[in-house]
Amino acid sequence: MSIKLEHLNYIYSQGTAYEKRALNDVCLEIPHGEFVGIIGHTGSGKSTLIQHLNGLLRASSGELYYNGENIYREGYDMRKLRNEVGLVFQYPEHQLFEIDVLTDVCFGPKNQGLSPEESRERALEALRLVGLKEKYYQSSPFELSGGQKRRTAIAGVLAMRPKVLVLDEPTAGLDPKGRDDILDQIAYLHEKSDMTVILVSHSMEDIARYADRLIVMNKGAVMYNDEPKKVFEHYRELEEVGLAAPQVTYIMHDLVKRGMSVRTDVTTVAEAADEIMRTLVHHCTNS
Numbered sequence: 001m002s003i004k005l006e007h008l009n010y011i012y013s014q015g016t017a018y019e020k021r022a023l024n025d026v027c028l029e030i031p032h033g034e035f036v037g038i039i040g041h042t043g044s045g046k047s048t049l050i051q052h053l054n055g056l057l058r059a060s061s062g063e064l065y066y067n068g069e070n071i072y073r074e075g076y077d078m079r080k081l082r083n084e085v086g087l088v089f090q091y092p093e094h095q096l097f098e099i100d101v102l103t104d105v106c107f108g109p110k111n112q113g114l115s116p117e118e119s120r121e122r123a124l125e126a127l128r129l130v131g132l133k134e135k136y137y138q139s140s141p142f143e144l145s146g147g148q149k150r151r152t153a154i155a156g157v158l159a160m161r162p163k164v165l166v167l168d169e170p171t172a173g174l175d176p177k178g179r180d181d182i183l184d185q186i187a188y189l190h191e192k193s194d195m196t197v198i199l200v201s202h203s204m205e206d207i208a209r210y211a212d213r214l215i216v217m218n219k220g221a222v223m224y225n226d227e228p229k230k231v232f233e234h235y236r237e238l239e240e241v242g243l244a245a246p247q248v249t250y251i252m253h254d255l256v257k258r259g260m261s262v263r264t265d266v267t268t269v270a271e272a273a274d275e276i277m278r279t280l281v282h283h284c285t286n287s
């Protein structure tokens with residue numbers, strides 16, 4: 001279920017005094033099953049871009065293909081697209097509205113036309129997948145912690161069994177443990193299910209840890225589109241547009257300046273520790 005964007009442009013308030021170009025000639029392809037990270041400073045076009053992926057926004061010009069079909073062709077089934085491309089907005093707990101958690105997660109499957117029994121089965125499966133404990137199923141969503149609300153909201157999308165899961169800053173406002181719990185759960189879902197994951201995040205560390213590929217947006221255009229290690233080689237260029245590489249990137253470059261022969265393309269703390277240890281062992285062996 002690949003997604004392909006060809007010369008996509010989007011202009012807000014087109015033809016008015018408030019006209020603003022949000023996407024500029026975006027060309028991308030996301031193969032099925034990939035874990036893609038999207039980063040960019042505020043106003044770079046990240047959120048606008050992902051709202052095109054399930055047809056919430058329609059491009060001002062250009063084409064978008066899902067599974068080989070142009071979603072802008074006349075008669076295209078947008079309802080089916082939105083069932084298959086699930087979008088979890090930033091602060092998704094604002095989408096919760098039912099009397100209890102289980103009922104809320106059942107809403108999507110019921111809206112797809114499934115029976116109450118099938119909807120409940122889907123909801124229970126989704127809640128188990130996101131790791132929410134059963135004792136919370138009959139609780140009001142508004143009594144949950146921030147992290148539990150996020151899990152509930154993600155479960156509500158998963159219960160619809162999307163082929164693509166798009167998440168816009170799913171850890172915004174959470175403490176470090178809550179952030180790690182949510183991202184670990186998303187990574188688990190990606191590993192265990194046949195699903196494409198597209199994660200918008202402002203955290204370079206998070207993107208480096210989880211994503212197979214990184215798309216950097218700047219002024220509505222794609223600035224970089226490559227594996228994280230290769231993107232972070234351009235850390236000076238990223239700084240010029242208000243972004244930064246993971247902290248370990250700077251540490252490794254600083255170690256090289258101090259005469260230590262370490263690789264500078266590591267992107268996580270674990271990789272950095274292994275690389276520093278390897279270099280120290282090599283140095284001691286040859287001393």
